[in-house]
Amino acid sequence: MTKKMQGAVLDGIMSIGVHEVDMPVPRPDEALIRVHCIGVCGSDIHYYEHGRIGRYVVDSPLILGHELAGQVVEVGANVRNIEPGDRVAVEPGIPCDRCDYCKAGRYNLCPDVRFMATPPIDGAWAEYVAVRSDFLHRLPDELSYEEGALLEPLSVGFHAMRRAGLGPSDRIYISGLGPVGLLAVTAARMHGVSRIIGGDVLPLRREMARELGADAVLDPADESVADRLAELTGGRGVTAVIESSGNARAVADTIGNVRRGGKVVLIGLPTSREIPLDVTQLVDKELDVLGVFRYANTYPAAIDALLHDDHPIERIVTHRFALDEIATACEVARTQKDLSVKVMIYPHSPDARAHV
Ligand SMILES: [Zn+2]
Ligand SMILES: [Zn+2]
Structure with a gap:
């Protein structure tokens, strides 16, 4: 008989609840x-909220969630790299390993990737999840489970730094300080970026960026971003703009806000597909424009980097809920953008209060 567990199931727009679902049985790998x-x-x-993102549509009940860490309880017959009892961060996208992209190491572009919580693949807002073992990364004792879960959004910024080849000779502006933008501050420090400026309209997020090591922050609703960046860099300008807000205006403004010869790195997804960009300026400034989609091969390096990082990234976790509070957790994340940054779910509720 199949064992059962508790899982949070999205069964319609704005309709989510905890149900008894089948407990996964790990395959040999x-x-x-x-x-x-x-x-x-x-x-x-x-x-x-919307039941879809672009071409991905939720048309049958789905378990959401893809940013997680946990403990190994059972391994399949062919698993050698980890054992029961290990604390692990889970990398949530399993690629095919066979296509050109996978072979080239760019497995984030694999057309056959099975990414958690992207329909029809279930995520892990549940008590247990089965994952291919080479996508489990052992957490050193020094790192908490929350840091393990935050490796996922951190990986996006980490990948952005690598894509743009950013390092000590760079001065960057991070536009938008949600979880990905905030953790891009951390990723930028990890890559030795010499000057990090963050921008967001919400005070709490600007404050967190400072705590995570941003050298300066600005409010794009209240001041001219270009003027402020010039001022903060002694007139030299930023060598890269990392756009993580997805705000259409902010995306369009990246071209004007970066210095000549600089890089524009686009992470945030705007709600409209088409945004006017000043192409004459883009050409005249000889800009590199880079898209960033998820990440590849970031977890091991990011774990090492976190071990030497002295700014606690858990600071971005503003709320912690048990699994049966999932509806409240979703509403907090949806409606309280000024007070909530990262909301964390603890599927085994006694862990929720005695966290980290
Ligand atoms: Zn592939
Ligand atoms: Zn995510």
């Missing part, structure tokens, strides 16, 4: 993970 904590991501809330 998989491990069963007891989910310790798992974040609520902007994409989860988008599915919750």
Whole structure:
């Protein structure tokens, strides 16, 4: 008889509840993970609120959630790299390993990737999840489960730094300080970026960026971003703009806000597909424009970097809920953008209060 567990199931727009679902059984190359904590991501809330993101449509009940860490409880017969009892961060996208992209190491572009909480693939807002073992990354004792879960959004910024080849000779502006933008501050420090400026309209997020090590912050609703960036860089300008807000105006403004010869890195997804860009300026300034989609090969390096990082990234976790509070958790993430940054779910509720 199949064992059962509790899972949070989205069964319609704005309709989510905890139900008894089948407990996954690990295949020979998989491990069963007891989910310790798992974040609520902007994409989860988008599915919750609209039932779709672009071409991905929720047309049957779906378990959301893809930012998690937990403990290995059982391994399949072929698993060698981890064992029961290990604390692990879970990388949530399993690629095919066979296509050109996978072979080239760019497995984030694999057309056959099975990414958690992207319909029809279930995520892990549940007590347990089975994951292919080479996508489990052992957490050193020094790192908490929450840091393990935050490796997922951190990876996006980490990948952005690599894509743009940013390092000590760079001065950057991070536009938008949601979880991804905030953790891009951390990723930028990890890559030795010499000057990091963050911008967001919400005071709490600017304050967190400072705590995570941004050298300066600005409010794009209240001041001229271009003027302020010039002032903060002694007139030299920023060598890269990392756009993580997805705000159409902010995306268009990246071209004007970066210095000549600079890089524009686009992470945030705007709600409209088409945004006017000043192409004459883009050409005249000889800009590199780079898209960033998820990440590849970031977890091991980001774990090492976190071990040497002295700014606690858990600071961005503003709310912690048990699994049966999932509806409240979604509403907090959806409606309280000024007070909430990262909302964390603890599927085994006693862990929720005695967290980290
Ligand atoms: Zn996410
Ligand atoms: Zn592939």
